[in-house]
Each structure stands twice: as structure tokens, then as C-alpha cells.
Amino acid sequence: MQNWRTNAHRLILPGAALALAGYGIFFASPYDTRILTIAGVYALLVLGYQFIFGHAGALSLAQGTFFGLGAFVTGILATRFGLEFHATFPLSILIPAALAALVATAVLRLESHYLALATLALSQSVLLLAINWESVTGGANGLPGIPGVSILGWNLPRGTPLLVFVWIWVAIGAVLAHRIVAGAYGLAFRTVRLAPMAAAAAIGIDASALRLAAFVLSAAYAGAAGALYAHTLTVISPEVLGFGIMIVCLTMTVIGGRWSIPGAICAALLLTHLPEWFRGLQEYYLAANGVVLLLAVIFAPAGFLVFLQRRPDSAPRPPGVSNAAIPQMLPPKTELTVAALSKSFGGLRALDGANLTLAPGTITGLIGPNGSGKTTLVNLLTGLEQPDGGNARLGTIQLTGQPSFRIARAGIARTFQTPDLPAGVTVRDTVAAAIEPAHIGLWQDMLATNPTASLRQRRTRADTILQDFGLAGLDDQLCDALPHGRRRMLEVARAAAGNPAFLILDEPTAGFTQAETTSFGEKLQQLAASGCGILLIDHDPDFVAGISSTLVCLDGGTVIASGAPADVLQQPAVRRAYFGAFHESAA
Amino acid sequence: MLLAQLSLNALALGSSYALIALGFVLVLNATGAVNFAQGDAVMAGGFIAIAAASFFPEAFNTYGIVMLPIVLVGTGLLGLALSAVAYLPLRRHPPVTVFVSTIAVGIILTNSFNALFGAAPRATPPLLGGGQTVLGNLSLSQQSLAVIATAAALIAGLGFLLHATQLGRRLRATAQDPEIARALGINVTRMICLSFILGTALAGTAGLLLANQFFLTPNDGGVLMLKAYIAVAIGGWGSLRGAAAGAMFIAFFEVFVATWLSHPVAEAGLYLALFAVLLLRPQGLYGEAVQRRA
Structure with a gap:
């Protein structure tokens, strides 16, 4: 995974992270510590949002709601029932995830603008509930006195220890997110996003299962972030369910890049500090946030931090074990x-x-x-x-x-009159995604010792298939760069890859x-x-x-x-x- | 009696919503993109009227109708700016990008108006005066009647523009198929900008009409936008008639349920109704007018 564009980039990121960590732990004022803690909370939120908005490509506007829900679950359980972190945290993750799974059937089959509308209406409903169900949520006044993190009777002090604790969760979230999207599962997401018809009819990828998983994952991350937010702030009000947090999350995701894990973290750090830097603008600083978002969308739709992104397909050539025999699963002899x-x-x-x-x-x-x-x-x-x-x-x-x-x-595989190929994906990966699609799954990659290893195997097999179809040597080219005849041949190779x-x-x-x-x-x-x-x-x-x-x-x-x-x-x-x-x- | 008065209120509210929803559909049809700043345009219209009122001599500033031309021009210019910064640079990108860019413009508008006017609720002057007209044993609010008349005049004007003028034919051609329209020599970019101007000016007028009875804060854009959006989804994505009908449905639902039960229940019920429509009839009650873009 060390495929930054140049070797220098390999050092920039860990170096900056180390410097920032040193500053945060040893030198930051209490105020800075708090801001850095909140930055960690947002980083987790944005990492989650990348699943649904980035990888699944669906504009959900419910991410802020899942966040607020996680915060309220922790707040209510901790203040009213005196439960500790080891009980509140899992529930803060599970309840938003369960809500996401519940509404998914109704919401996820909708296309872009309807999906945005339905998720927006969902968040308004939850907000309405939080404001009006005063006996439980504290109504417009909110819930004060949320205790810090305590696990089995041991209290985590506030300040620097909480900062480190939050960032440990960010690290766990980042590693997990990397495992989920770095292998064949991530490739399946890209294929569905960029060539939806072919993904289903030529390959056999279950797009709705992918969207469901992305939606539930994003809600789970948001719930975790919300829980940590409640512990950091010690008081929450229905504002955590409002559209404001959703907008901050969307801005961070657009600026950091919809698919980049370091981008998400950098954008969270950058945007939580933006109000400090824009303080000279006084009450206009929120408007300045909007200007930043607008500029990002227009001038850097792939994210301002695009240089941090691994070019999605500059993967190393798979080790030269080509001609590894394709297991000849002869198709059944049926009519x-x-x-x-x-x-x-x-x-x-x-x-x-x-x-x-x-x-x-x-x-x-x-x-x-x-x-x-x-x-x-x-x-x-x-x-x-x-x-x-x-x-x-x-x-x-x-x-x-x-x-x-x-x-x-x-x-039954097919090709199309107008080839439906995922633009921006390499020829090799186009075919790799079509090999045994039924074996691509969330758990396989999350629990694998090395999720990229199976992708590498697929790539090796894809090379063999490409050779077979006279496309050898084009493996690293992007699909959309191929001439017409080759594109058609690639479509046939992809369809044949599933035997x-x-x-x-x-x-x-x-x-x-x-x-x-x-x-x-x-x-x-x-x-x-x-x-x-x-x-x-x-x-x-x-x-x-x-x-x-x-x-x-x-x-x-x-x-x-x-x-x-x-x-x-x-x-x-x-x-x-x-x-x-x-x-x-x-x- | 109550029924008649409530119906009049609902009709007035519905005609304001209809202006917002119609503006939303004009932009939607011209660009295929959702304009998320539509609610903020309503808010902007209301606050332009409030600001303008303070510049007029006392004799005039109690009449909202005097502010109408100012609001139309002001929000029309806002629409032009919106198309220039949030749509034209992004027209080759997928529609979701425009969604995000108009959200950004919405943030800018909300927070600028917050900084300029403060977050306290404000009201626009009534259109003609705040009295009641007594009709037999019915006492009707003059403001409601004036709102209905103003909205009706604007909608009629829009209908005339779209269906009886050459410019309207060009607008409709652009909405139907921009490629063909371009091939026929229509300046598509100009038509798109015009759609933004018209759509935003209609929304701005709704702000002037609404903000007398229902006080307005700079943060109200989001909810108003959501209502227009729901009206369009219920009425059939892309249909002008459907949008107006959807707006009326929402207003009647709100006014009657709020009177019968409570305002939060009315709002929650509206979202439930939306879910029901999306689940059972994703093409809207009136059917889908534009091809969905897969």
C-alpha cells in the first residue's frame, strides 16, 4: 500500500502525524487539546461517511442524524442509568446501525435526489422527536452532566488522556476502513459505482447488498463518533441532530476526498481549526465555511488533499507468476x-x-x-x-x-451494445472484479489476514485471461483510454472471466x-x-x-x-x- | 366558519409553497439538478423586503406590495449569481455535485443573513394592510386574500410566459432536451440562467408573502426547501402542475393537522406521508414527468 506518487510522500504523512501527535500530547494548551479531540471525533464521522457517499456513491443526508443518535444513546444511558463506557459505546454503535438497516429497504433503492430527500426527511423526523420527547432527551435544553469515559470503574481523565483515547478509536476506524476497501470488496464498490449495469448483468455483483453494507457501516462509524462527542462535550442538545453537523461532515468529505482515508483525517483536522483561523471574520466565519466548500466542489471535486490519494490503480504489477492455471470450472452442460x-x-x-x-x-x-x-x-x-x-x-x-x-x-453473462466499462479503472481490475463475484464479501476482507492478497491473486488471474483474449500488455491502461475494438474485446473477456x-x-x-x-x-x-x-x-x-x-x-x-x-x-x-x-x- | 377560515389560510400558505415548488421544478427541468438553495432564496426574499421597508417613508412601508418589484429584482439577481457560481462551472459533472454546490451557497446565504440581521424572527409588512373583510358572517383575512391573488397573478404570468411566448417555447425546449435545443440554435446557457432567475425570484416572492404571518429567521431556509422538495416528490418529479398540487396538499395537511392535533405532529405526519409516497409510488402521485437519470 506504499504507492504514493513519489517516495517523498511516504515520509511526509507519517512525519506530519508524528509531529502533530507530539504537539498534541506534550505542548497543546487545554483549549487546543479539546479542538484536537473534536477533530478526532469528526475524523471518525467522515471515515464512516466515505462508505456511503464515497464508495457507494449515494448522497445520504442522514449521517449527522446517526451521529446525534449515537451521542444521545450515550448521554441518556450514562446520565439516566449510570451505565459505563463498555456498555454505552457498543449500544451507541448498534442503535444507529440498526436504524440504518431498518430504513435501508425503503431508502436505498431510491435514486440520487430521492435518496437525499428521504434521508433528509428521516433526519428531520428524528430531530423533531428529540425536541419534543422532553422526558427522555431533555428537550431543547438537552442533557447536561454526561460523565467522562469510565470502564469497569476506572475513570479516564479528561484532557490529554481523552485526546489519546479518541485518536486510538480513529486509528482503529482507519485500519478497519482500509481493510474493507483495499481489497476485492473495494473493487466491487468501484465497479458498481462506475458501471452499474455491467456490474449486475455482466458480472453478478449484488449492488443492493453493497449499498446496504455501506449505509450500515457509515451509521456505525457515526454512532461511535457521536458517543465520543458526548463524552468530550459533557452536554448535548438536539443541535447534535441538526443539519449543521451534516454540513460539516459533507464539507470535510468533499475537501478530503471521498475515497481517501488520510484525506478524511486531514480534512477533519483542517476544518475543525478553520473557525480559529477565520476568527478575524467574526460572525461571517460560518459563511466562509460555505465558500470553502463551494471552492472545493468547483476546483477540486476529487478533494483538495488529492495528492495524498494513492492513484486508485497504480498498483504494483503482480509478481510474475502469470499463467497460473485458471481453475477450469467447466460450465454445466445445460440448455x-x-x-x-x-x-x-x-x-x-x-x-x-x-x-x-x-x-x-x-x-x-x-x-x-x-x-x-x-x-x-x-x-x-x-x-x-x-x-x-x-x-x-x-x-x-x-x-x-x-x-x-x-x-x-x-x-449467464452479457455484453452491451455500448460497452459499459468502469471509467478510471484499469483493464486488469475490470476483469479482476468479474472473477468469482460470489466470493467477494465484507467479512472475507475484514477478517482476512491480508485483504489485498486475494485481490492480488485475482489480478494475476485477470492477467492470464487478458492474455488469452489478446489484451496482454494493456493491463495497466485505464478502460476509457482503450480504442473501440479493444473495449469490446475487454467486455467479452470480463464476461468470460466468470466462466x-x-x-x-x-x-x-x-x-x-x-x-x-x-x-x-x-x-x-x-x-x-x-x-x-x-x-x-x-x-x-x-x-x-x-x-x-x-x-x-x-x-x-x-x-x-x-x-x-x-x-x-x-x-x-x-x-x-x-x-x-x-x-x-x-x- | 372555522372550516372556511382554515381553508383560506391553507390556500394562502399553499399558494406561497406553490411558488417555491414551481421555482424548484423550473431549475430542475432546465438542469436536471436539485437546487438546494431554493429555501434560502425564500429567506433572502423575506429579508430583502424587510431591509427595503426600512428605506421607505412611513406612508409606504406598511404596504408589502410596494416591496414586490424590489424582491423580484433582488432575488432574480441572486438566481443569476447562483447559476454562475453553483451550476455553470459544474455542468459537466454528475447532478450530485450541483447538489453539494447549492448546499454550499445555502450555507453562505444563511450565515451571511444571520450576520447581517441576527437570528431573531422578523416579519414583513402585510401586502395591502392587515384588516379583515367581512362577508356575511365570514371574517376573511385581507392578507390571506392578497397572498392568494399575488401568487395567482405570478403563476398565471409564468403560464403565459411558458406557453404563449417565443421565449417560453425556448425555455421549454431547453428543459425537454438541451442537446436538441442547442442544435436548433437556442442559447441553452442563457435559458438555464433565465430558469435560475425565474425560479429564485418566485421563491423570493414567497418569502415576502410568507414572512408576514409566519415570522422568518435566516435559518428557516432548510425547512422551506424540504417542503418544496416534498411537494415536488409528491406531485411527480419535474411536473409543474404536480408541484403546485403537491404544495397545496402540504399546506392543507399542515394547517388542518396542526389545528386538530399539534404543529410537531403535523410536521412528523408530513415526513411519514413522504415516506409512504416514496415507498408506494416512487413516480409521485401524478407520475414522473422527466426521465430519471440513472
Whole structure:
């Protein structure tokens, strides 16, 4: 993980941290100690917020609420029930996390602006409750007299010991956050954020499970931060639930960078000291905070502290153990059966009872004029659209009605007419994310001895796959820097990385040169020979007929012909639909 | 009798909310982005009126209607500034970025007005005077009637602008598809700025109308913005008619539940209603007017 851009950066950060720690412990005035303690609290809050706002890419406005909730849980339990830290702290984490899990089903399936609105309404509701439930929360006056940290009868003194205690939690939080996002789990987040359609339908990543985990994690971190805040301030009021804390948290996250752990910590230190530096502005200093946020968004959307960020993909080349044999999990020999599949869009019947059977290990070509329902068929098969009638089965597994990622995990991968690749991710990582997606998980990485080791293994395997698809040497390039033909090939490599039983290719050769098309066809035949069934949609009948063992022609949403390619192309109905009446009369 | 008076109050409150929500949708449709500073524009309008009142001779400063042109121009300029700093530099970024930049402008406005005017609640003068009109055995608040009339006039003016003028056609074309609009030779940037000006000026007027009966503090922007947002979500994201209907729904809900139970219950109920709508009908009660951007 020592991949700062230059070696000098390796020393800057630990050096600065050491200097600051020395200052905080030995030289800081009581007032400075308090500010540094609060900076630690905010650092923990922001580290948590990075999960949902950074890694999951969802603008939740409830982070301040989870923070305030954690503070109130500690405050209420400590003042009214006399509970100690070892009881209050876990509950301050659990209760916000439980609230997040509870509202997640309603909130997380919403798109950006609705998600922001719903989380905002949630925080207003909790604030309203805190103000009006006076017997428990102390109402607008708040809860005074929150004791310091005491564990099993031992009291932690305030001042420097509390400062050190808070920063120990920041360190624990940072290490945990690093473990969670440094490995394959973090790569899965990036893939979902940058290529959501492909993540589900081409790879089989469960995006909603990722979002849920990010939301609950962010709430847990916020709860911990809130608990420490209550101990530091000794008095809390409903203000801790207000929008003010949310805004500070958002500002810190934008300034520090949404994905950088050192960035989060630096931004927390910087912004808690900002009011001190802006003191000359008197009552305008809060407005100055807004100016700083605005400037950060406009001029440094990736964070002012961007130089601290490891370039996300400047990972070292994996050790040269390439050609480590890919475990050949041969796909199951089953048929893909489509029965009477129908779909209408408004009054338009895009697919009208299509029947189709794909044999394992063979290439089936699918042709048909524009608007004949080819892409609709693919979208129905991969769960991006739901059919009005009919069904699709893989062997005995019912595919219809399943979410995209389950269909992909069952063994059906696809590519898109416009390649859906995660911009800013390397070619290697694009493929690495697609290897055994079912084995990527929060616990695996959090509890692994070395979460980056499994990612390194995936990268090694990805290199082998890339070599296999003629993309060797491009591993370190970013997806969006590839030329068109390579992008399409990369999409196929990614889809093949999961060893699917069937591969569905939607117009893969569009824009190819003749030479590219030919070598692409050879690659497909190799794939089929290794046992992977392929459904190939294309507009070039000669190319499709040349490599397919079965050809299917779709017109007006129904299958009008299927069989051996030469026979199908001779049928008058096919010639009429596909080549037009002119060719028929000319023939 | 109570029912009639409450309905009048609700109608007046709803027409002010409708102005805020309509402004919100104008910007939303033109840019695809949520303007989080919309509530602060309401607050700014109220305080511009309060500040302007102190410059007028006594004979005029009891009439809020005199401040209307000043508020329209002042908040219109604010809208222009908003588009210049919070939208135009970020138009190539994802919509969430604009969300954050308008939050930043909101912070700046809230805290600047706090520093200028203090956090104490203030009131604008009534539009025409604070009397009651007696109609049979009904006693109607003149302020409520004047608020309804002013909002109705502005909404009618907006309707005329959008549907009966060439400029309105350009605005609507931009909202529908900026790429095509540009191809047709429409100056899209200018139309977007105009949408911000109109949207913010409508919100500012709502501030002038609201802040007589309901006192205003510089920190009220957030709640007002949330109400506009809820109105738009209930009415169907991007629909002008839906936004107005949603605003009326919120106002009636608030006024009646607050009278029947209490104000906190009314507010909590509103959030619950929002959750119900988002859960059961994410496309809004009137259906989604703009394509959601995935």
C-alpha cells in the first residue's frame, strides 16, 4: 500500500502525524487539546461517511442524524442509568446501525435526489422527536452532566488522556476502513459505482447488498463518533441532530476526498481549526465555511488533499507468476430455454411470444431487422427488463423474475451494445472484479489476514485471461483510454472471466474492421469449444452464418425461422424481413 | 366558519409553497439538478423586503406590495449569481455535485443573513394592510386574500410566459432536451440562467408573502426547501402542475393537522406521508414527468 506518487510522500504523512501527535500530547494548551479531540471525533464521522457517499456513491443526508443518535444513546444511558463506557459505546454503535438497516429497504433503492430527500426527511423526523420527547432527551435544553469515559470503574481523565483515547478509536476506524476497501470488496464498490449495469448483468455483483453494507457501516462509524462527542462535550442538545453537523461532515468529505482515508483525517483536522483561523471574520466565519466548500466542489471535486490519494490503480504489477492455471470450472452442460417470452412498451409489442433453445457449447446467431426485438430479448434474459409473459430457464433453474445479478451468477453473462466499462479503472481490475463475484464479501476482507492478497491473486488471474483474449500488455491502461475494438474485446473477456454457461453478445462487432471481426470470430469459436454456449446478435449475416451452428431470425417480436444457417438465410420470410423485397425479386 | 377560515389560510400558505415548488421544478427541468438553495432564496426574499421597508417613508412601508418589484429584482439577481457560481462551472459533472454546490451557497446565504440581521424572527409588512373583510358572517383575512391573488397573478404570468411566448417555447425546449435545443440554435446557457432567475425570484416572492404571518429567521431556509422538495416528490418529479398540487396538499395537511392535533405532529405526519409516497409510488402521485437519470 506504499504507492504514493513519489517516495517523498511516504515520509511526509507519517512525519506530519508524528509531529502533530507530539504537539498534541506534550505542548497543546487545554483549549487546543479539546479542538484536537473534536477533530478526532469528526475524523471518525467522515471515515464512516466515505462508505456511503464515497464508495457507494449515494448522497445520504442522514449521517449527522446517526451521529446525534449515537451521542444521545450515550448521554441518556450514562446520565439516566449510570451505565459505563463498555456498555454505552457498543449500544451507541448498534442503535444507529440498526436504524440504518431498518430504513435501508425503503431508502436505498431510491435514486440520487430521492435518496437525499428521504434521508433528509428521516433526519428531520428524528430531530423533531428529540425536541419534543422532553422526558427522555431533555428537550431543547438537552442533557447536561454526561460523565467522562469510565470502564469497569476506572475513570479516564479528561484532557490529554481523552485526546489519546479518541485518536486510538480513529486509528482503529482507519485500519478497519482500509481493510474493507483495499481489497476485492473495494473493487466491487468501484465497479458498481462506475458501471452499474455491467456490474449486475455482466458480472453478478449484488449492488443492493453493497449499498446496504455501506449505509450500515457509515451509521456505525457515526454512532461511535457521536458517543465520543458526548463524552468530550459533557452536554448535548438536539443541535447534535441538526443539519449543521451534516454540513460539516459533507464539507470535510468533499475537501478530503471521498475515497481517501488520510484525506478524511486531514480534512477533519483542517476544518475543525478553520473557525480559529477565520476568527478575524467574526460572525461571517460560518459563511466562509460555505465558500470553502463551494471552492472545493468547483476546483477540486476529487478533494483538495488529492495528492495524498494513492492513484486508485497504480498498483504494483503482480509478481510474475502469470499463467497460473485458471481453475477450469467447466460450465454445466445445460440448455437455455426461452418459452413464449413477451414484452410490450406502451402499445408496442417488442417481443411477442418468442421461443428459443440454446445448446451448450455452441454458437447461436440471432439476426433480425432493427426493432425486431433482439435487444429486448437480451434484456429480458438478463433481468434488466421484466417480461409480461413467458419465461426463461437455464436447465431447471428459473431465470425469469430473478434480479440481474442472480441470473449472472447462475451462469449467464452479457455484453452491451455500448460497452459499459468502469471509467478510471484499469483493464486488469475490470476483469479482476468479474472473477468469482460470489466470493467477494465484507467479512472475507475484514477478517482476512491480508485483504489485498486475494485481490492480488485475482489480478494475476485477470492477467492470464487478458492474455488469452489478446489484451496482454494493456493491463495497466485505464478502460476509457482503450480504442473501440479493444473495449469490446475487454467486455467479452470480463464476461468470460466468470466462466459463464452462456455468453450473450449484443452486436459485438459493430465498428470493427474486417480483420478485427475475423479474429473475434475465431476467439468465439474457441470459447464455444471450451463449453461456453454463445448467443451472438449481429447485423452482418455473413459473419454470423459463418461461425454459428444455428441461426435464428427474429421479426416483429417473434421467431420466424431457425435452423442451420444456410437454410435459414434461404427462407423467403427471412429474406423479406432481413434483406427487403428488393433482394427477393432480384434473387 | 372555522372550516372556511382554515381553508383560506391553507390556500394562502399553499399558494406561497406553490411558488417555491414551481421555482424548484423550473431549475430542475432546465438542469436536471436539485437546487438546494431554493429555501434560502425564500429567506433572502423575506429579508430583502424587510431591509427595503426600512428605506421607505412611513406612508409606504406598511404596504408589502410596494416591496414586490424590489424582491423580484433582488432575488432574480441572486438566481443569476447562483447559476454562475453553483451550476455553470459544474455542468459537466454528475447532478450530485450541483447538489453539494447549492448546499454550499445555502450555507453562505444563511450565515451571511444571520450576520447581517441576527437570528431573531422578523416579519414583513402585510401586502395591502392587515384588516379583515367581512362577508356575511365570514371574517376573511385581507392578507390571506392578497397572498392568494399575488401568487395567482405570478403563476398565471409564468403560464403565459411558458406557453404563449417565443421565449417560453425556448425555455421549454431547453428543459425537454438541451442537446436538441442547442442544435436548433437556442442559447441553452442563457435559458438555464433565465430558469435560475425565474425560479429564485418566485421563491423570493414567497418569502415576502410568507414572512408576514409566519415570522422568518435566516435559518428557516432548510425547512422551506424540504417542503418544496416534498411537494415536488409528491406531485411527480419535474411536473409543474404536480408541484403546485403537491404544495397545496402540504399546506392543507399542515394547517388542518396542526389545528386538530399539534404543529410537531403535523410536521412528523408530513415526513411519514413522504415516506409512504416514496415507498408506494416512487413516480409521485401524478407520475414522473422527466426521465430519471440513472
